[in-house]
Amino acid sequence: MNTPPDRIFIPGDSAAISVGADQVADQLAAALPDTCRIIRNGSRGLFWLEPLVEIERDGERRGFGPVTPGDIADLVAAGFPDDHRLALGPVAAIPQLARQQRLIFARCGLNDPLDLDAWIATGGRAGLDTARALTPDAIIETVKTSGLRGRGGAGFPAGIKWETASKAKGDQTWLCCNADEGDSGTYADRLLMEGDPFTLIAGMCIAARAIGATGGLVYLRSEYPHAIRTLTAAIGIWCEAGLFAGLGDGDHFDIEVRTGAGAYICGEESSMLNSLEGKRGEVRAKPPIPAISGLFGQPTIVNNVLTLASVPWILEHGGEAYRDFGTGRSRGTQAFQLAGDIRHGALIELAFGVSLRTLIEDFGGGTRSGRPLRAVQVGGPLGAYLADADLDVAMDYEALAAIGGMLGHGGIVVFNDTVDMARQARFAMEFCTIESCGKCTPCRVGATRGREMLDKIIAGEAVADNLALIEDLCELMTDGSLCAMGGLTPMPVRSAIQRFPEDFTRQAAE
Known part of the structure; x- marks a missing residue:
């Protein structure tokens, strides 16, 4: 029989909890010796395998899933053998994970999301340290070179937006993170905030240095209570570690979490700013754009969670390295989120340009019901409905626009032939x-x-x-x-x- 593992990981995010991860963790804690350390990590985004239990033995992570509380006694008694019916082998070799190109989500699932030392040990701080050694203008040029576009749906070039705010006149410059993830079939923001919040915070700190912001706000929807708790705790840990200080000429940068009441329209940047000011969440006429006159009439950058979380990798590896991913004007990677009638619901991070068919059939495994696929909606509740004939479209901004669709936040909802x-x-x-x-x-x-x-x-x-x-x-x-x-x-x-x-x-x- 195998010896008990040194460490065992069970996701503590809301997706895993919703299918019994807490009960699995409690059963494991009662069944395993005190020498085994149980760690609540973030989800890998392979939801059909949740609760996914990972053991660490001899420095290697091996997976078992989906695990129920009733499976624990057998797993522990057998010593988590590789031939167990729930055994998945090395986690990194699971096909749907091994084939991804994870830049933003590289650390999701590795450790406790609130373990700052573990995050630093896996290289999490490298991009921020690089940014501290650069001038604000140099940071902006790096982001412009990368071709990073807003991942919230609009796809506007992030570097140009930052440059505009950095040159705008005002008493204070604000940085606002739009975490009001409201599109049907999307969960990437939540997965990152619950599984790797320090990467988002690092991205906000880099952006703050680039544009000279001293105030940072995260607008997070109230339907995400677990994300609110996790991100708030992570900000406190970051602050205690002194990582907000010295972002530029001795300036100190702070981040606060503000909770929205669930209005979909507040995902639109000007409505969100109104809400942050305590006003009715409704659209503002433009001009002026927020980068010139936004929150409280001051220069303001509004970026999505995934946009800001992309920045640490870009600063660590360089703008040109980021441009090597993707195609045309769609550079880098996108977090594609598979939902609806899909066998393998999952977050799949890949370079722009992968076909919709590849995502649904190769990564998603087709429909969960086994019925023929009839329609796919890409881009949230306001995105186009696509038919089987459209599935070979490349998943990038321009290719989808050419067939009357849009990428949006990367949500993909599959419908079978019973849909009206x-x-x-x-x-x-x-x-x-x-x-x-x-x-x-x-x-x-x-x-x-x-x-x-x-x-x-x-x-x-x-x-x-x-x-x-x-x-x-x-x-x-x-x-x-x-x-x-x-x-x-x-x-x-x-x-x-x-x-x-x-x-x-x-x-x-x-």
Whole structure:
């Protein structure tokens, strides 16, 4: 029988906890000798294997999963053998993990997310130390060279945004991290904040040095209580270690976590700034852009979690090394998040340019139900619905835009052949009706009228006439809405009508 492992790891993030990781950890603690150290690490993002138990024996990590509390007695008695029915072999060799190109998520799952010493020992501090030795302008040039674009959905070049704020006039410059992850099928921000918060903090510190920010805020949605606790604790540990000091000319930088109330519109940067100021979360007219006049009228950078978490790697390895990943104007890696009817729900970090088919079939294993795939929505609730004929599209900003889609935050939701696409189109309009801030008429009223028209179509009433009206309405919302909420709502509606017309004419034919 194998000797007990030296260390054993069970994820302590919310995804693993939701499927029984706490109970597994309690059972292991009761069954193992005191010489075995149990560590609650972050998730690897391989959700079909959760709770994933990893043992460390002779310096190697080996996995078992998915493990239930009822499996513990047998696993412990057998000594965690390699031939156990739950054995996965070396964790790093699990195919869906081994084939990834993990830059942002390289440390997720390695250690306790709040163990700063372990994070430093795995090279976590290297990018920040490099940034401290560079001038702010040199940091910005490195980020510009990298080609890093905003990972929140808009895809705006991060370096250009930073340069604009660094030259803007104001009494104080703010750095705001947008962690209001609200797109359906997305969880990358949460996974990072719960599994490797120090990388996000390091990225914010580098950005603060580059733009001269002294105040930093993380806008984190209230539906993520575990992420709120973990990130808040990590900020406290970082502060106690003195790592906020000396980011530029003796300036001291602070980060605070602010909790949002769950409004989807507050994922839009100007609505988020209004919310941070204690105002109603609604869109601001532009100009001025936040980099010139943002939070409290001061120069402000708003970046997504994954954007900022990419920065430490870029500073450590250089802008050119980052540009080696990706294709065209889409450089670096993207955290693709597989959800819906998918056999292997997982976070897959790969360079831009991988095909949607590869992600769904090779990494995701096809549908979990075993039914034929019919539709895939990429880019959140406002993203386009794609059909099987679209699956060979390259997953980058330009390729998706060319077929009428968008990448968004990297969420991929799979639907099987039982889906009713007319009802999915209605859901898009209903979602906009509920989540609109109400400031502009095309969004506020247009979504309501669109939902009513789709109700008539679904009921088989004047289908051709209502389809024509829907197209006119979509054109108005796209061109006339104040922000992307109303402007993008037509994307799922139009794509569903174009790719799945039979679902909109079925009732009329009957």
